[in-house]
Amino acid sequence: MSTLTLPKNRDLYYGGAWHAPKDGQTRQTASPATGERFGPVAVGSGEDMAQAIAAAKAAFRGWRDTPPRHRAAALKIAARILRENKAELAKLDAAESGNPVSAMLKDVDMAADGLDFFAGLVTEIKGESIPMGPDAVNFTQREPLGVVGRIIAYNHPLMFCGAKMAAPLAAGNTVIIKPAEQAPLSVLRFFELLEGVFPPGVLNCVNGGVEAGKVLAGHPDVAMVGLIGSVPTGRAVMAEAAKTVKPVMLELGGKNALIACADVDIDKVAQGIVAGMNFSWCGQSCGSTSRALIHAEIYDAVIARVVEKLAAFRPGDPTDPQTTMGALISRAQYEKVLRYIEIGKTEGARLVAGGGPADVAGLEKGNFVAPTIFADVTPDMTIAREEIFGPVLSILKWTDEDKAIEITNSVEYGLTCSIWTRDLVRAHRMAQRADAGFVWINKAGPHFLGAPFGGVKQSGIGREECLGEMLSFTREKNIHIALD
Numbered sequence: 001m002s003t004l005t006l007p008k009n010r011d012l013y014y015g016g017a018w019h020a021p022k023d024g025q026t027r028q029t030a031s032p033a034t035g036e037r038f039g040p041v042a043v044g045s046g047e048d049m050a051q052a053i054a055a056a057k058a059a060f061r062g063w064r065d066t067p068p069r070h071r072a073a074a075l076k077i078a079a080r081i082l083r084e085n086k087a088e089l090a091k092l093d094a095a096e097s098g099n100p101v102s103a104m105l106k107d108v109d110m111a112a113d114g115l116d117f118f119a120g121l122v123t124e125i126k127g128e129s130i131p132m133g134p135d136a137v138n139f140t141q142r143e144p145l146g147v148v149g150r151i152i153a154y155n156h157p158l159m160f161c162g163a164k165m166a167a168p169l170a171a172g173n174t175v176i177i178k179p180a181e182q183a184p185l186s187v188l189r190f191f192e193l194l195e196g197v198f199p200p201g202v203l204n205c206v207n208g209g210v211e212a213g214k215v216l217a218g219h220p221d222v223a224m225v226g227l228i229g230s231v232p233t234g235r236a237v238m239a240e241a242a243k244t245v246k247p248v249m250l251e252l253g254g255k256n257a258l259i260a261c262a263d264v265d266i267d268k269v270a271q272g273i274v275a276g277m278n279f280s281w282c283g284q285s286c287g288s289t290s291r292a293l294i295h296a297e298i299y300d301a302v303i304a305r306v307v308e309k310l311a312a313f314r315p316g317d318p319t320d321p322q323t324t325m326g327a328l329i330s331r332a333q334y335e336k337v338l339r340y341i342e343i344g345k346t347e348g349a350r351l352v353a354g355g356g357p358a359d360v361a362g363l364e365k366g367n368f369v370a371p372t373i374f375a376d377v378t379p380d381m382t383i384a385r386e387e388i389f390g391p392v393l394s395i396l397k398w399t400d401e402d403k404a405i406e407i408t409n410s411v412e413y414g415l416t417c418s419i420w421t422r423d424l425v426r427a428h429r430m431a432q433r434a435d436a437g438f439v440w441i442n443k444a445g446p447h448f449l450g451a452p453f454g455g456v457k458q459s460g461i462g463r464e465e466c467l468g469e470m471l472s473f474t475r476e477k478n479i480h481i482a483l484d
């Protein structure tokens, strides 16, 4: 790993400077593939987080009053910095998060695109005027909220940092990023590269775990908190935020369904099933279509084709550009995924591919799990109901459309859904009926900047990657002027 550019600063960044954690606590991160250690990183306590919140609060008025086009200019510089350092940041992300560098290069682009996108939208933070007759002018204006907390998950460390800071900053809020404690290095390196781009206190970063996250969610001087994480964490963040009645934006988990009708092209749907599972990320993606509901008429043929396509995913060293599938983030996640595989076997699902650890020559310490497929899964089985966040696909058989929709909607989640059919009338009907915030028809996987992404039910609250995300970080004020 000698070619990695590791961050020199491993402390907490707030108020425009690096600060050692008050209690001196650090945490060592390691490559999920090789086990190589990357050195200690500061772990912020609740007290450290409170200091960062004070710095962000002090910077708020200045940033709020900065002309929007100047705020946009800073975001564009941040985007440029990402693109200029793309190779180094992607490699660092790959080494620490375990995802293949080829995928992480795209993540850097997505972060930069998100920054540019919201920079371009700053003039859309508009109000409206309400007609009151000749004796009054009544209008609304949108104002930023104050300090915004952004708590992020480990699966796209840099992309979530860059893309999720963009909307609140564009709207004039100051921001505290809390990276995932498993993978903070690319975020820290980005913050090093960003020095001087934003005024002190406008953009801050406090690495840490539950304690730091809790303080960020509950602190009275934080106006809003956004989380990308699991459903239990979403509930915890909401409960903390409730103490000061602050709004939350929650992007949580999923157990997303892909529904294949009988009229589809077998090869295309098999490709969609594999793409939707995000095997490159070992399935560690919230939008993964980890339940494939396949019509009985094409069931066996599709399964056979899906198994063939798995050959494209060979677990390997994430920093190797040729690697197509990475390693799970931690030993704990690895063991959790293997437990789910055992549960699948015990509950009677038919294993058709994978089913255990993957051997990678020379990387015996890696958290590698073979891409795994279970067929004949029934809706009541654990692997049909719970988010595994691993490379485990559950395939279910259906014949009746109503039943397929009922199964789709039978879980607590509702993030994405992918529907495959040549009959667009049917596709629209099914899309209307699916409890999901984001539906693909004859596609699975991609997000589109400008198109709202977010969940229903316990998959979350709020919509991101669109104008609405930025407006969520503002509030409306009504002003009435009497002219008489």
Ligand SMILES: NC(=O)c1ccc[n+]([C@@H]2O[C@H](COP(=O)([O-])OP(=O)(O)OC[C@H]3O[C@@H](n4cnc5c(N)ncnc54)[C@H](O)[C@@H]3O)[C@@H](O)[C@H]2O)c1
Binding pocket: 151, 152, 153, 154, 155, 178, 179, 180, 181, 208, 209, 210, 212, 213, 214, 217, 227, 228, 229, 230, 231, 232, 233, 234, 236, 237, 250, 251, 252, 253, 254, 285, 286, 287, 387, 389, 415, 459, 460
């Ligand atoms: N919907 C989306 O856009 C999206 C995207 C990526 C991941 N996810 C979800 O994230 C989960 C995987 O990530 P994870 O394991 O890192 O999730 P996690 O919920 O364990 O942790 C997410 C973040 O929350 C912090 N955190 C944990 N407990 C907290 C608490 N009580 N208060 C405040 N902060 C707390 C963690 O330190 C981390 O930064 C999966 O469920 C996945 O579906 C959702």
